[in-house]
Amino acid sequence: MKIIKSLLIWILIFIFAFLNGGLREFLLIPYFGEKVGLILSGAILILTIMIISFIFIPGLKLKSGKEAFIIGFIWFLLTNLFDLFSIYSSGGNFMDFVSLFNITTGNLWTVVVITTLLAPISIYKIKTN
Numbered sequence: 788m789k790i791i792k793s794l795l796i797w798i799l800i801f802i803f804a805f806l807n808g809g810l811r812e813f814l815l816i817p818y819f820g821e822k823v824g825l826i827l828s829g830a831i832l833i834l835t836i837m838i839i840s841f842i843f844i845p846g847l848k849l850k851s852g853k854e855a856f857i858i859g860f861i862w863f864l865l866t867n868l869f870d871l872f873s874i875y876s877s878g879g880n881f882m883d884f885v886s887l888f889n890i891t892t893g894n895l896w897t898v899v900v901i902t903t904l905l906a907p908i909s910i911y912k913i914k915t916n
Contacts, residue, residue: 789848789854789858790861792846792847793858793861793907794861794865796839796843796847799843800835800862800903803839804835807831808828811825811827811828815828821893822892822893823893824893825894825895826893826895829893829894829899833895833899833902836899836902837906837910840906840909841913844858844906844907844910844914849907852908852911854911855910855911855912856908858907859905859908860904862904862907863900866900867900870884871884
């Protein structure tokens with residue numbers, strides 16, 4: 788049941804990430820430019836992931852850091868697989884996916900996926916200490 792609940796939390800994060808993408812494309816980039824827009828969007832998404840995790844991870848009643856890490860790893864895999872599939876389905880290739888991780892462009896995607904990986908265990912440690 789914890790896995791199903793954790794998947795529902797990931798879906799909530801995904802919904803907010805999708806909305807964040809709209810905010811980035813229609814407001815942040817046109818107003819601030821591409822590099823600053825990407826940075827702001829990444830920061831907003833990182834904060835959103837942490838807030839959602841802070842609210843919902845305790846409700847999973849995890850028994851160990853290992854459980855929390857497994858959930859983070861599942862979120863990490865789902866996030867990267869979804870993005871890879873999205874890129875391929877829109878005519879892109881693997882190098883387009885790899886380019887997301889180029890932090891020098893202002894894209895904080897590397898930090899976003901690391902946050903996705905580590906948010907559950909971070910919140911678990913904060914809440915249990």
